[in-house]
Amino acid sequence: MRTLTRTLVGLGAAAGIAAGTLATTGAGVATAAPDVKPAAAVSVKDVAPLAVVNLGLSKREAGWVQCWLHDYWGYNGAIDGQLGTNSWKSMQRNLKAHWGYTGAIDGIVGSGTIKGLQRSLKAHQDYNGPIDGIAGSGTKAAFKRFAADSRPYC
Known part of the structure; x- marks a missing residue:
């Protein structure tokens, strides 16, 4: 007190x-x-600055994800390697359309966003962990593979 x-x-x-x-x-x-x-x-x-959640990606890798988001999911911010609110809003649009995300398109990386991301990573990036909404080492490793696959969009 x-x-x-x-x-x-x-x-x-x-x-x-x-x-x-x-x-x-x-x-x-x-x-x-x-x-x-x-x-x-x-x-x-x-x-307050916008929250940046790169989930273990380097700025270069996060920039590749932003290029993919720009090409497919309406991201119109800077390709700066900072996965902030606008990057995650774009990702949430993808997750809502294809991977069972039911939350708001708010750019907040909560458990629902991570669960949707894990579903996508399980289908395309050899993620073999649980769909638990926790961004552990397996989720982060699969997200790095996704980032590497997104490199051609830059």
Whole structure:
């Protein structure tokens, strides 16, 4: 609880300093002067980077997957070797169309996305593990084989 209190007080002080003034009241609570307008609220979505989930692929290998996604599944982002939200949305479209993925096309790599990927890898990349939604070493090795097979699309 003390850590949380210190964090909140520290954040309050930082906000006061950023606003240009620091007026303390009581036990270390920072407030801005009345003539200073508060900064606009910022959402975590505005500042958080997109999640990159390469599942063990190098940037080069992930770029090959992005080339395949570009050619077949509507990926229109940079071929940068970073399998981020937009790359995974494209992959989810493929998994929904062919491999039993029933979740949202949201780019979040959860167990449903991994299960769909495992079904595809089982059919085409010699994946012989369970369809369990866990991206273990067998899933990652089969995904590397998929990436290598995607190289001609670049």
